[in-house]
Amino acid sequence: MTIHTDTIEIRTTGKGLFEITDRVEEVVQRSVITTGLCSVFIFHTSASLIITENADPSARSDVERWFERLAPENDPLYTHTAEGPDDMPSHLRAAVTKTSETVHVDGGSLTLGTWQGLFLFEHRSRPHNRRIRVRVMGETS
Amino acid sequence: MTIHTDTIEIRTTGKGLFEITDRVEEVVQRSVITTGLCSVFIFHTSASLIITENADPSARSDVERWFERLAPENDPLYTHTAEGPDDMPSHLRAAVTKTSETVHVDGGSLTLGTWQGLFLFEHRSRPHNRRIRVRVMGETS
Amino acid sequence: MTIHTDTIEIRTTGKGLFEITDRVEEVVQRSVITTGLCSVFIFHTSASLIITENADPSARSDVERWFERLAPENDPLYTHTAEGPDDMPSHLRAAVTKTSETVHVDGGSLTLGTWQGLFLFEHRSRPHNRRIRVRVMGETS
Numbered sequence: 001m002t003i004h005t006d007t008i009e010i011r012t013t014g015k016g017l018f019e020i021t022d023r024v025e026e027v028v029q030r031s032v033i034t035t036g037l038c039s040v041f042i043f044h045t046s047a048s049l050i051i052t053e054n055a056d057p058s059a060r061s062d063v064e065r066w067f068e069r070l071a072p073e074n075d076p077l078y079t080h081t082a083e084g085p086d087d088m089p090s091h092l093r094a095a096v097t098k099t100s101e102t103v104h105v106d107g108g109s110l111t112l113g114t115w116q117g118l119f120l121f122e123h124r125s126r127p128h129n130r131r132i133r134v135r136v137m138g139e140t141s
Numbered sequence: 142m143t144i145h146t147d148t149i150e151i152r153t154t155g156k157g158l159f160e161i162t163d164r165v166e167e168v169v170q171r172s173v174i175t176t177g178l179c180s181v182f183i184f185h186t187s188a189s190l191i192i193t194e195n196a197d198p199s200a201r202s203d204v205e206r207w208f209e210r211l212a213p214e215n216d217p218l219y220t221h222t223a224e225g226p227d228d229m230p231s232h233l234r235a236a237v238t239k240t241s242e243t244v245h246v247d248g249g250s251l252t253l254g255t256w257q258g259l260f261l262f263e264h265r266s267r268p269h270n271r272r273i274r275v276r277v278m279g280e281t282s
Numbered sequence: 283m284t285i286h287t288d289t290i291e292i293r294t295t296g297k298g299l300f301e302i303t304d305r306v307e308e309v310v311q312r313s314v315i316t317t318g319l320c321s322v323f324i325f326h327t328s329a330s331l332i333i334t335e336n337a338d339p340s341a342r343s344d345v346e347r348w349f350e351r352l353a354p355e356n357d358p359l360y361t362h363t364a365e366g367p368d369d370m371p372s373h374l375r376a377a378v379t380k381t382s383e384t385v386h387v388d389g390g391s392l393t394l395g396t397w398q399g400l401f402l403f404e405h406r407s408r409p410h411n412r413r414i415r416v417r418v419m420g421e422t423s
Binding site: 142176177178191192193194197199200202203204206207210237238242243244245247252253254255256257278279280 | 283285287319321323324325326327353357359360361362364370373374376377378381382384413415417419
């Protein structure tokens with residue numbers, strides 16, 4: 001059983017979905033692990049992970065706008081407003097998406113469905129450097 | 142450390158929760174792994190996984206109807222409408238439930254709480270064949 | 283490869299977020315595992331797990347009140363009402379948060395971002411004893 005770990009940094013350009021499938025796949029390749037689990041963890045509470053359709057950009061933009069409405073800015077419910085109008089919505093959108101995601105590794109690659117992509121979901125308005133840890137555990141052939 | 146993997150196929154009959162606990166348990170039995178982790182991954186973006194109450198059917202139907210309202214069909218927010226009115230709600234409902242779920246294996250079986258069942262959550266109106274990968278990693282006694 | 287498992291019990295005092303980071307960290311310390319994965323699983327469908335901001339109490343109370351509104355008590359949609367007005371909202375709030383969470387272990391400790399804490403999210407009004415299983419899999423140095 002082998003463990004391989006890399007931290008990847010993603011520079012976001014403000015709110016939205018940023019596909020990271022290829023970046024995570026690169027780590028899997030470097031690990032030389034053929035069969036196992038790939039655990040992806042994001043070190044933030046105002047950005048999160050999501051696996052969703054990666055073919056049609058209109059699906060992605062609908063996802064972004066739906067979450068914008070689900071947890072809107074300037075909601076009178078919020079008391080935690082000191083860090084800006086986009087801060088509290090960020091924590092809520094992160095809470096209902098993922099901080100960690102587990103993808104299987106087979107034949108030395110991530111095993112995803114035809115239409116699946118792994119995305120970093122940036123919830124803050126300003127660009128941020130986001131840190132994501134990728135850990136692969138499994139067997140080398 | 143042993144790794145055992147099976148793909149299971151579930152034929153859904155349209156929108157709703159389909160319990161898959163027994164199907165996943167069968168894979169755990171076949172693995173002969175006594176202590177470890179069972180990672181369940183669904184290869185779709187319009188169907189997802191959820192662990193919820195498996196005793197009372199009324200709880201399940203409330204879950205189904207609540208998600209129907211949370212991400213309704215024909216919402217004017219959607220621009221991604223080419224694949225039908227149930228497509229975009231599917232991606233949204235999948236985004237706020239699970240693509241992967243991890244359950245512990247002890248004594249050669251899944252360890253779930255008294256009222257917990259693992260469900261495939263079909264979000265499309267028509268029947269679909271859904272592929273789910275079950276991977277068990279751990280020790281054989 | 284070593285596997286270490288402990289069950290922790292948390293006594294809640296009714297609805298709200300209860301930080302369990304230190305309790306899970308204690309299990310990691312006991313495991314003597316330096317590099318690996320920590321899988322946390324809650325055995326309930328009316329309480330769940332969430333990783334969110336642990337610095338400012340106002341962020342936590344906003345999270346609590348937002349979920350209270352997202353899946354409110356006494357919603358006419360519910361038919362599953364026999365176990366009290368807080369039961370069905372509990373299953374819904376659990377469904378959109380986490381039953382299991384995976385955190386990386388490095389240098390013998392949980393690896394979390396600066397502002398991240400792991401929380402038990404109690405969804406029932408009355409105090410409950412909640413059981414959480416913590417399993418650490420990895421290498422001892």
